[in-house]
């Protein structure tokens with residue numbers, strides 16, 4: 001597809017933590033189409049979270065440029081949803097109060113907010129738990145609240161950093177399917193960091209693998225982009241197929257390079 005169609009682009013992005021200094025990312029270039037579901041994989045410490053923070057505009061590239069819908073990422077008008085590995089919920093706020101926080105910060109209130117909160121909590125499967133406090137939730141439910149909070153302002157871009165990392169295998173599988181359902185119900189582009197190759201193949205249209213110098217692993221760049229040519233909707237049974245295993249093997253090999 002032509003580059004000018006891309007929703008998100010990175011052009012020769014370098015990132016250096018000045019206190020080291022540590023050159024983490026070198027000449028990262030990528031382009032992602034609107035509505036895509038992209039997984040980001042790579043060894044621990046390679047720079048995945050750093051890249052996600054750059055894409056979110058929380059960090060500024062040391063050199064190079066990141067654009068979202070044509071604007072630099074660090075002052076994009078596009079709404080972005082972020083979910084981190086830890087749910088970061090406020091323990092003194094109920095589920096509904098946590099979910100509506102981004103709207104409050106934008107100065108919105110009233111019956112319309114209440115309606116939107118209910119809609120998003122229904123979408124993530126938390127109907128009936130609106131008045132619960134985080135301490136009264138399971139890990140999977142708390143992550144759903146974090147997802148609801150990220151989705152409440154209808155972001156065009158959803159950035160997920162190991163969102164299901166702390167969950168047990170079964171809950172994790174279920175959350176992955178929920179995420180696919182939500183992604184299909186909303187016009188949103190998703191970039192998700194994951195350590196699970198199976199999860200990456202099951203969810204994504206494409207897996208970007210990050211790697212660096214074979215000696216010390218840095219600085220890192222995107223070393224491979226592996227398209228996942230499996231039909232949708234994705235079914236659990238597909239995981240046993242030769243096609244699925246072939247994709248998983250390709251990603252494993254790319255990470256180990």
Ligand SMILES: Nc1ncnc2c1ncn2[C@@H]1O[C@H](COP(=O)(O)OP(=O)(O)OP(=O)(O)O)[C@@H](O)[C@H]1O
Pocket residue numbers: 017019020022024042043044045046047048049050051
């Ligand atoms: N604020 C910081 N100051 C200095 N160095 C940092 C900072 N944050 C991260 N780093 C370093 O940058 C490198 C990349 O970190 P990053 O968190 O992006 O890795 P990652 O790929 O997300 O790893 P993991 O899979 O373990 O989450 C690491 O070596 C880390 O120590």
Ligand SMILES: [Mg+2]
Pocket residue numbers: 048049050161
């Ligand atoms: Mg990380």
